[in-house]
Amino acid sequence: MQMILNAGVALHVLDTGPKDGAVVMFANSLGTDLRVWDALIAHLPADLRVVRFDKRGHGLSDCPDGPYAIEDLANDAAVIADTLGLKDITFVGLSIGGLIGHGLIAARPDLVKALVLMDTAAKIGTPEFWNDRISSMQATGIAPLAAGVMERWFAEKFRADALRVAPWQNMLSRTPLEGYLGCCAAIAGADFTETARAMTIPVLAMVGDEDGATPPELVQATAKLCGAEFHLIKDAGHLPCVEHPAQTAQLITDFLKRTA
Numbered sequence: 001m002q003m004i005l006n007a008g009v010a011l012h013v014l015d016t017g018p019k020d021g022a023v024v025m026f027a028n029s030l031g032t033d034l035r036v037w038d039a040l041i042a043h044l045p046a047d048l049r050v051v052r053f054d055k056r057g058h059g060l061s062d063c064p065d066g067p068y069a070i071e072d073l074a075n076d077a078a079v080i081a082d083t084l085g086l087k088d089i090t091f092v093g094l095s096i097g098g099l100i101g102h103g104l105i106a107a108r109p110d111l112v113k114a115l116v117l118m119d120t121a122a123k124i125g126t127p128e129f130w131n132d133r134i135s136s137m138q139a140t141g142i143a144p145l146a147a148g149v150m151e152r153w154f155a156e157k158f159r160a161d162a163l164r165v166a167p168w169q170n171m172l173s174r175t176p177l178e179g180y181l182g183c184c185a186a187i188a189g190a191d192f193t194e195t196a197r198a199m200t201i202p203v204l205a206m207v208g209d210e211d212g213a214t215p216p217e218l219v220q221a222t223a224k225l226c227g228a229e230f231h232l233i234k235d236a237g238h239l240p241c242v243e244h245p246a247q248t249a250q251l252i253t254d255f256l257k258r259t260a
């Protein structure tokens, strides 16, 4: 574990695997921290250098005052990459993590050689949708709404076992409100349609068939814009890395081999 500083904001980073291994960098979703990748990473080849981080306002990273812009979050990723000397990154972005990936490619195309889009799109929702979410969360806090969010995050089969859902609901409920709302504002302002259209690097896209946050049609539309290959994960919601870690790790491993 280490902390990397970007303009006074300390970011929690985990950098594992051989330092000379091919680099895979992971960015997680709204209301989750880097543990969302634990199960998937356990299925990846051991010779990879795996870097993951808690975006600002989440996990063990600092929570500066919001709102944030997606460019702030992409800049955090760039500073982490530069501090660690990362090159030729395959960037894996889940939901807002995918927007961070697009932002990183737009700002620092020299860093990224391939992109994996998991349950994400070039533009997620509308500014009105996110402003409504910000207003209701400001009024109630996160915890009272967290059970409803689980219906978007997980497929029906997974939700049948309350003890499997509990850690993720707790993770969401314990996210700092300022950090969560700051990231909602970043999503509201993010539109990478043109970046996606201009994509020249290889892209892999995948989505759960029961994703209630970024539905399959939305993810597939972004995949088309990027010229990406597209995979539908059965019996999965918005976090297929949690529900189907072996399958999603295999898709990434095969993609890494094809793009090596």
Ligand SMILES: O=C(O)CC1=CCC(=O)O1
Pocket: 028, 029, 030, 031, 094, 095, 096, 097, 124, 149, 152, 187, 213, 238
């Ligand atoms: O609504 C959710 O919690 C799902 C989600 C949307 C953007 C993101 O990162 O997660």
